[in-house]
Amino acid sequence: MAARANIDVERLLAHYRTMARIRAFEEAAERAHQEGHVKGAVHLSIGQEAVASGVCVHLQREDLITTTHRGHGHTIAKGADTGAMLAELLGRASGTCQGKGGSLHIADFSIGMLGANGVVAAGLTIAVGAAHAVKLRGEPRVVVCFFGDGATNRGPFLESLNWAKIYELPVLFVCEDNGFAASTRTRAMSSGPGPHARAESLGIPARTIDGNDVAAVDEAAGELIERVRAGNGPQFLLARTYRLKGHTASDLGAYRPAAEVEARKAHDPLKHAAEMLKVSGVADETIIAIDGEARAEIAAAWKSAFAAPWPAAEIAFTDVQDMRMSSWR
Amino acid sequence: MAVMSYLEAGKAALAAEMREDASVWALGEDLGRGGVFGQYRGLVDEFGPARIVDTPISEATIMGAAVGAALLGTRPVVEMRFADFALCAVDELVNQAAKARYMFGGQGRVPLVARQPIGMWRSSAAQHSQSLESWYAHIPGLVVVCPFTPADNYGLLRAAIRCDDPVVYMEHKDLWAMTGEVDEAADLPLGKARLVREGSDVTLVAWSGVLRAVEAALTLLADGPSVEVIDLRTIYPWDRDRVLDSVRRTGRLLIVHEAVATGGFGAEIAATVAEELFGNLKAPVRRLGAPRIPIPYSPPLEEACKVSPAQIAETVRGML
Numbered sequence: 001m002a003a004r005a006n007i008d009v010e011r012l013l014a015h016y017r018t019m020a021r022i023r024a025f026e027e028a029a030e031r032a033h034q035e036g037h038v039k040g041a042v043h044l045s046i047g048q049e050a051v052a053s054g055v056c057v058h059l060q061r062e063d064l065i066t067t068t069h070r071g072h073g074h075t076i077a078k079g080a081d082t083g084a085m086l087a088e089l090l091g092r093a094s095g096t097c098q099g100k101g102g103s104l105h106i107a108d109f110s111i112g113m114l115g116a117n118g119v120v121a122a123g124l125t126i127a128v129g130a131a132h133a134v135k136l137r138g139e140p141r142v143v144v145c146f147f148g149d150g151a152t153n154r155g156p157f158l159e160s161l162n163w164a165k166i167y168e169l170p171v172l173f174v175c176e177d178n179g180f181a182a183s184t185r186t187r188a189m190s191s192g193p194g195p196h197a198r199a200e201s202l203g204i205p206a207r208t209i210d211g212n213d214v215a216a217v218d219e220a221a222g223e224l225i226e227r228v229r230a231g232n233g234p235q236f237l238l239a240r241t242y243r244l245k246g247h248t249a250s251d252l253g254a255y256r257p258a259a260e261v262e263a264r265k266a267h268d269p270l271k272h273a274a275e276m277l278k279v280s281g282v283a284d285e286t287i288i289a290i291d292g293e294a295r296a297e298i299a300a301a302w303k304s305a306f307a308a309p310w311p312a313a314e315i316a317f318t319d320v321q322d323m324r325m326s327s328w329r
Numbered sequence: 330m331a332v333m334s335y336l337e338a339g340k341a342a343l344a345a346e347m348r349e350d351a352s353v354w355a356l357g358e359d360l361g362r363g364g365v366f367g368q369y370r371g372l373v374d375e376f377g378p379a380r381i382v383d384t385p386i387s388e389a390t391i392m393g394a395a396v397g398a399a400l401l402g403t404r405p406v407v408e409m410r411f412a413d414f415a416l417c418a419v420d421e422l423v424n425q426a427a428k429a430r431y432m433f434g435g436q437g438r439v440p441l442v443a444r445q446p447i448g449m450w451r452s453s454a455a456q457h458s459q460s461l462e463s464w465y466a467h468i469p470g471l472v473v474v475c476p477f478t479p480a481d482n483y484g485l486l487r488a489a490i491r492c493d494d495p496v497v498y499m500e501h502k503d504l505w506a507m508t509g510e511v512d513e514a515a516d517l518p519l520g521k522a523r524l525v526r527e528g529s530d531v532t533l534v535a536w537s538g539v540l541r542a543v544e545a546a547l548t549l550l551a552d553g554p555s556v557e558v559i560d561l562r563t564i565y566p567w568d569r570d571r572v573l574d575s576v577r578r579t580g581r582l583l584i585v586h587e588a589v590a591t592g593g594f595g596a597e598i599a600a601t602v603a604e605e606l607f608g609n610l611k612a613p614v615r616r617l618g619a620p621r622i623p624i625p626y627s628p629p630l631e632e633a634c635k636v637s638p639a640q641i642a643e644t645v646r647g648m649l
Contacts, residue, residue, distance in 0.1 A: 066397075097434030107433040114400055115433060119424055125393020126400070126425065133398035136354065136379060159390035166385065319435035320469055321566070323519055325491045328438035329352070329402040 007215040009280045015057065015214045016273045016287065019049040020294035022073040023270060025082050028298050029072065029089055029103070033249040037306075038089045040102040043070040047212070047244030050269035051176050052077040054217025055144060055237070058225045064112045064130050066123035067146045069104050070176075070243075071116035074146050079111040083301035092308035099311045100319075112141075120181075121154035123147060124173075128160045131169035131234075142228045143171040150181030152195045161202050161234070168233035172224050173199065175236070176211065178243035183255045199236035211239030212269040215276065244268070330512055336368050336505040338479040341513070342486035343369075343406060347376055350404065353490055356382040356391055357408025357444075365410045366446070366505055392418035392443065396425045399439040404490055412445035412499060413456045426495040427470030442489045442496045447475070448538045448587055449631060450502035455623040458631075460537070460588035465497040466565040466597070472496040472519060473564040475537040479509040481562055484517030492519060501538035501587075522568035528557035531645050532575040534598060535585040536561040543585060545638035546645070553642075554649055564594055569601065576602050580611035581648050585636055590618030612648040617641060 026046050032038040045052070052073035059065070059078065067074040076082060080096065088095030089103050096108050107115035114130060117123045127145030134141055151157050152175065164171050175195045179185060192198065196206035207224065209216045217239060224235040242264045246253040253261070265271075274287050333341060347353045354376075355369065361383040363370030373381040384391050388409060395405035409415035415422065426439045447460040465473045472494050476482040482500060489496040496519075525540070526547070533556050535543050540560055547556060557575050561567055576582045582602050584595035595616040602614055619634040 064401075095434070097432060097436070100434050101432040105432040107436055109400075109433070109436040114397070114437075115429065117425075119420055122393065122420060122425060125390045125421060126397035128390065129394030129397025129399075129405075130401050131397075132394055133401040133403045136398070136403060156389050156393065159385070159387035160393075162385060163387060163390050163394060319431050321472065321494050323472060323566075324493045325488070326350075326493070328399075328440050328493045 007218060009277065009282060011218070012215065012273060012277055012280070013282065013290070015050070015053045015218065016270070016277060017290050017294065018053040018077050019214065019270050019273065020291050021082065021297060022049045022052060022076050024294040024298040025076060025085070026072055028086070028302055030245070030249045032089065038103070039091065040104065042089065042103050042249040043247065044245040044249055045070045045073040047264070047268060048176055048178055048241045049073050050214035050217050050273070051174065051211045051239045051241060054214045055174055055221040057218060058222050059144065060141070061111055062141045064114055064141060064143045065146065066114050066127040066130070067116050068120070068123060068148055068151070069116060069118055070148065071106065071146065072103070075106055075108065075113050075116070078113050080108040080113060082298060083304050086301050086305035087308050090305050091310070092305060093311040093315070094305070094308040098315055100315070121147060121151035121156040124151065124160035125156050127171055128164045128169055131164065131171040132167060135167065135169055140229070141170070142225060144174060145171055146174045146176060148181070149175060149177040149179070149186040149195060152198060153181070153190060161199055161204055164234035165202050165204050170228050171234045172221070172228050173204070173234060173236045175238045177238060177240050180243055180247065182247045183251065194238065196236060196238040204234050204236045206236035206238060208238040208240065211241035212267050212272055214269060214273050242267070330510045332508055333479045333483070333511045334505065335479045335482050335500070335507045336366060338483035338511050339368050339486055339500060340370070340372065342483045343490070344372060344375065345513070346487055346490040347380065352402060353404045353406065354380040354382065355406040355408060356384050356395065358384055358386055358410060360408060364408060366502070368505070369408070388414055388417035389421055392421035393425060395441045396421060396429060396439055399441045400429060400437040404440050406442045406490060407444060409443060409445045411457050412447045412461050413459050415443065415445045422495070422497070423468050427468050431470060438493045439495045440493045442486070442498050444498045444500065446502045447499045448501040448503055449624060449634065452626050452628055452631060454626040458624040460586070462499055462564045463588060463592060463594040466594050470495065471565065473499070474519065474562065475499045475501070475564055476562060477501070477504070477537055477540045477560050479507065480511045480515070481517065481523065483511045483513065484515055485519065485562065488517055488519050499537070503538050520563045520566045520568060522571040523560040523562055524571070525558035525560050526556065528555040528579065530554040530579055531556045531581040531583060531648055532559065532572070532579045533557065533583045533585065533645070534559045534561055534572055536564065537587060539585050539587045539636055542636055542638050543641060546641035549638055549642040550645060554645060556645060567598070572598060573602070573605055576606055577609055580609050583615045583617065583644055583648065585617045585641055587636065588618055589621050590616055591621045593618045615644055615648060617644060
């Protein structure tokens with residue numbers, strides 16, 4: 001376990017709350033998928049919540065993120081409404097994308113979330129482009145690009161890191177290494193010492209941390225985002241974590257020993273944070289209350305999402321192409 | 330009216346848009362040195378390297394970065410050098426640029442222009458010569474433009490840059506030096522064909538470089554049938570009304586394009602006319618395009634891919 005960073009109790013409680021909300025959201029999404037209410041694929045980040053919370057706590061509303069197919073956690077931590085997200089999973093009109101995207105394409109531009117993505121590594125090029133525009137216009141905001149370990153074997157990973165460095169763009173790359181590229185261990189398919197070494201080979205400073213320790217993520221992300229904000233160009237964070245669920249909600253993960261998963265559950269980021277809170281003198285009841293509030297929020301969100309209407313059929317034909325001129329700014 | 334080459338017209342159009350709108354910028358390999366064909370020469374002096382951006386040979390990221398930058402409200406003009414190289418950026422163009430607005434429920438738009446020079450030119454062989462406009466016409470969300478005249482390259486590039494939808498903009502490499510009058514004050518719309526010549530016997534629809542073969546064929550047909558020639562200009566959305574109105578009058582349709590005939594955009598036009606105007610047709614609809622072979626290097630072999638003026642003239646005569 002990584003050395004415990006100093007973190008005050010209120011801040012840790014806030015992280016615990018964010019992580020509990022993500023966990024409750026994804027457990028509800030998993031159940032809804034299994035019960036057939038959510039038709040499309042759902043990729044759960046259960047066990048990886050500390051990365052989302054520890055990074056996004058440093059972002060302002062106007063800062064930007066891109067994420068992946070496994071992006072519910074980042075989206076919630078950036079500030080998206082869980083009710084609109086659940087409605088999107090259900091394909092309802094009140095979803096973040098009017099039901100046209102689903103879990104794989106959740107986006108919320110109002111909070112600077114530029115989209116999940118169905119294609120591995122596709123978010124990297126979009127993130128550096130957003131950072132390029134930010135720099136071109138001299139804006140103070142930063143871009144955080146979340147991606148998985150699997151993405152580091154795709155060409156756009158090399159291209160985008162190189163691009164960000166040659167133009168010294170305001171972007172933090174966050175590689176959330178959960179050990180698996182779909183059902184294959186990434187380690188078996190990757191040469192060299194790892195993603196951080198690939199970043200360093202391009203001159204991008206990289207830090208490697210225990211991604212299940214939210215205090216460690218908070219500290220490292222804080223330092224790196226500060227550097228990005230100060231105009232020091234792109235930075236790289238490798239957060240080592242573990243995907244406690246399968247690749248999708250319908251993947252039982254039979255390709256890995258059950259004992260391995262059980263052992264990893266001992267280092268669940270929520271459990272880890274709860275232990276730190278207890279050590280700091282926070283009562284069990286406080287933690288249990290936070291869990292309860294998170295579940296209550298998601299239950300209410302679920303109820304409203306379920307009650308929301310389906311999109312009207314004509315919505316299928318909107319926002320395709322209209323050749324409007326010079327209106328998008 | 331100024332006389333410009335097709336290349337100068339494209340450069341003037343980009344410069345005009347960049348002067349009027351600070352959010353317009355261009356990115357691609359070698360742009361600071363003028364671009365592979367010189368179509369950006371001198372622009373970096375006026376606009377600086379932050380807006381005329383030299384990039385690495387990273388087509389996927391050139392296109393993907395343009396998507397991210399466009400979602401934020403800038404207007405990137407992407408240079409792919411050759412349409413063939415743009416195939417390294419198909420995910421970014423087809424899965425991201427074309428779909429971002431739709432799959433995010435209209436929250437964002439992607440006003441990028443992807444310049445992809447097409448066509449056979451100086452024995453460029455199989456990986457530097459293709460005309461792939463029909464591929465992109467197939468993708469919901471993309472506008473596809475193939476200008477032929479300098480005036481159209483000026484007006485349509487300006488319109489493409491202003492367009493809030495992603496535009497695949499395909500200039501023909503063999504036309505760079507061709508000169509013509511350009512009305513810089515004209516406002517050209519996307520989606521409208523250009524009537525090249527009125528006629529009453531046969532409607533001939535074509536676009537891009539092959540229109541020169543069409544012009545030569547008209548000379549061969551000088552004392553023959555009356556041919557109405559339509560330059561489609563925008564491949565998608567195509568000017569259905571203009572084409573259907575013409576075929577309704579002539580009863581005969583020939584489509585000519587440089588791209589491989591099989592699955593080319595001519596097939597879409599032919600199918601539409603068959604569906605809409607079957608009863609009006611006086612002859613079977615005809616298509617001329619390249620055979621389905623990779624484009625070879627050797628000049629006499631390359632000729633085998635080109636639609637010739639004689640072939641066009643003979644086909645027209647055979648329809649009467």
